[in-house]
Amino acid sequence: MAVGTAHSRRELTALAxxxxxxxxxxxxxxxxxxxxxxxxxxxxxxxxxxxxLVCSGFLQRGFTAGILIGITAPIxxxxxxxxQMALIGEALAHTAFGxxxxxxxxxxAVPSLNYPLLFALVAAAVxxxxxxxxxxxxxxxxxxxxxxxxxxGFAVGIAVISYGVVFSATVxxxxxxxxxFVPFENVQxxxxxxxxxxATVALTHKQLLFITFDREAARLARIxxxxxxxxxxxxxxxxxxxxxxxLGAILVAGMLVIPVAAAMQLTSSFNRGLLLSxxxxxxxxxxxxxxxxxxxIATGAMIIIVAIIMYIASVVGNxxx
Amino acid sequence: MTHAITVENVHxxxxxxxVLKDIxxxxxxxxxxxxxxxxxxxxxxxxxxxxxxxxxxxxxxxxFGTPATKFTDGTxxxxxxxxxxxADAMMPVTVREVVKMGRYxxxxxxxxxxxxxxxxxxxxxxxxxxxxxDRRISRLSGGQRQRAYIARALASEADLLALDEPTxxxxxxxxxxxxxxxxxxxxxxxxxxxxxxxxxxVTEHADTIACLDCELYEHCExxxxxxxxxxxxxxxxxxxVGSNALAGGD
Numbered sequence: 143m144a145v146g147t148a149h150s151r152r153e154l155t156a157l158a159x160x161x162x163x164x165x166x167x168x169x170x171x172x173x174x175x176x177x178x179x180x181x182x183x184x185x186x187x188x189x190x191x192x193x194x195l196v197c198s199g200f201l202q203r204g205f206t207a208g209i210l211i212g213i214t215a216p217i218x219x220x221x222x223x224x225x226q227m228a229l230i231g232e233a234l235a236h237t238a239f240g241x242x243x244x245x246x247x248x249x250x251a252v253p254s255l256n257y258p259l260l261f262a263l264v265a266a267a268v269x270x271x272x273x274x275x276x277x278x279x280x281x282x283x284x285x286x287x288x289x290x291x292x293x294x295g296f297a298v299g300i301a302v303i304s305y306g307v308v309f310s311a312t313v314x315x316x317x318x319x320x321x322x323f324v325p326f327e328n329v330q331x332x333x334x335x336x337x338x339x340x341a342t343v344a345l346t347h348k349q350l351l352f353i354t355f356d357r358e359a360a361r362l363a364r365i366x367x368x369x370x371x372x373x374x375x376x377x378x379x380x381x382x383x384x385x386x387x388x389l390g391a392i393l394v395a396g397m398l399v400i401p402v403a404a405a406m407q408l409t410s411s412f413n414r415g416l417l418l419s420x421x422x423x424x425x426x427x428x429x430x431x432x433x434x435x436x437x438x439i440a441t442g443a444m445i446i447i448v449a450i451i452m453y454i455a456s457v458v459g460n461x462x463x
Numbered sequence: 464m465t466h467a468i469t470v471e472n473v474h475x476x477x478x479x480x481x482v483l484k485d486i487x488x489x490x491x492x493x494x495x496x497x498x499x500x501x502x503x504x505x506x507x508x509x510x511x512x513x514x515x516x517x518x519x520x521x522x523x524x525x526x527f528g529t530p531a532t533k534f535t536d537g538t539x540x541x542x543x544x545x546x547x548x549x550a551d552a553m554m555p556v557t558v559r560e561v562v563k564m565g566r567y568x569x570x571x572x573x574x575x576x577x578x579x580x581x582x583x584x585x586x587x588x589x590x591x592x593x594x595x596x597d598r599r600i601s602r603l604s605g606g607q608r609q610r611a612y613i614a615r616a617l618a619s620e621a622d623l624l625a626l627d628e629p630t631x632x633x634x635x636x637x638x639x640x641x642x643x644x645x646x647x648x649x650x651x652x653x654x655x656x657x658x659x660x661x662x663x664x665v666t667e668h669a670d671t672i673a674c675l676d677c678e679l680y681e682h683c684e685x686x687x688x689x690x691x692x693x694x695x696x697x698x699x700x701x702x703x704v705g706s707n708a709l710a711g712g713d
Contacts, residue, residue: 363568364537410599
């Protein structure tokens with residue numbers, strides 16, 4: 143007993159000191175280390191390959207954003223899918239869209255606040271906590287809060303857009319995603335979100351997995367189930383906001399779910415499945431961007447279509463069946 | 464001998480439907496208790512209250528001398544349920560990954576080390592499923608799967624093992640082996656709480672029996688129990704089964 147308490151106290155102290163330090167380190171990395179690295183990498187890639195696809199500044203930013211999404215979305219998706227919460231990402235994306243609409247509206251009036259993604263982040267986080275609250279407070283089925291958030295977020299978004307003066311092209315880029323529309327500060331924001339998601343999951347993977355697999359046993363092992371549920375849903379909100387720029391609010395859930403579903407067909411191990419889903423996620427991102435470039439098709443749509451083709455291939459050619 | 468669990472005057476009801484009325488019992492460390500009663504008699508609810516997973520409406524419960532809901536040392540408790548969950552039928556997770564979960568409460572936020580791996584290997588060996596360690600848990604038979612959950616409880620080095628109808632859907636041979644294994648663990652000093660619908664199995668293996676139907680009818684040694692009429696009284700008073708979702712299987 144005493145050992146257990148000392149153990150968790152040591153952890154709390156480590157966290158209390160570690161978390162601010164790590165966040166500071168992340169901020170330093172994003173602001174000062176990442177930009178030169180980014181230039182170095184794309185400069186080298188451009189001079190070796192010398193094709194427009196890797197030399198255009200728009201596509202360099204889009205590619206980077208895509209690679210980051212291809213890492214974080216399948217990681218978070220692996221837990222969500224196995225909790226039958228696949229659609230929660232979709233609900234949060236729609237809530238985030240409501241936030242974007244508010245952000246565009248406020249930004250049009252107050253130019254210094256013209257940063258819609260931040261509004262999206264806040265809306266998605268509030269939506270995530272709201273859903274968690276509804277799930278704990280009521281006895282209803284899990285898809286009820288999802289349906290409410292999914293339609294509610296969109297309703298708010300459309301209401302605000304119909305009232306305010308917002309360019310429809312801007313709205314569309316958040317609805318359907320636009321790889322040519324990722325400013326560098328959004329890439330930096332996504333690096334930050336990716337670092338936070340990766341660090342949090344690295345630290346809490348065991349707890350998240352245990353709760354995903356066997357809630358009751360996890361509660362018995364005195365794991366704070368409520369805390370980790372909330373953590374996972376907030377991480378989902380972060381990933382969704384990051385992914386929304388490329389995939390759009392409507393297609394975001396695909397990246398959370400499809401690579402994971404394909405990986406689940408191909409391996410028996412959760413940990414290997416998690417890694418494999420990142421590999422498949424990268425495949426979908428690269429394949430989607432290349433094909434959309436050669437065929438001149440919307441990128442977000444092509445990424446999801448490539449992912450679905452991978453999934454079908456994994457089902458048809460399943461080595462485990 | 465100190466008590467693993469003491470329950471005093473516990474009452475519990477779902478809405479206004481009483482499930483447990485004035486239950487008091489004490490379980491000694493190292494005891495092998497069989498908890499029996501008709502469907503809907505509140506067995507699972509009592510088990511959850513004893514483990515601190517549910518709070519009684521009235522009364523007190525102590526786990527190893529600490530109020531059960533305030534008991535924080537998850538490493539001392541192991542739990543094996545009927546496991547009709549979707550997760551173990553669908554989720555890609557290997558037997559070894561499941562058994563490793565037993566070490567999670569020990570490791571906290573730190574990664575598992577080689578000592579944890581050794582303990583996991585020993586647990587797999589003890590229940591005889593080392594050769595299945597890398598198989599997906601959903602591909603195992605019911606008996607093999609329950610062994611994996613026992614191995615997880617062993618890996619957690621729990622002092623107290625709670626089992627809620629662990630042999631539902633398990634073939635007869637495996638059930639026999641399963642109870643032999645429980646007997647061995649009990650001889651090693653682990654306290655065992657077992658809910659089981661097959662009364663002949665319980666009376667064969669448990670040291671003591673508690674017979675429950677909303678009220679506690681009897682808690683005594685198995686031999687005494689068999690001579691008493693508690694079973695008859697409990698089951699003849701059984702309320703209409705299936706009228707609500709209070710059945711022990713939940």
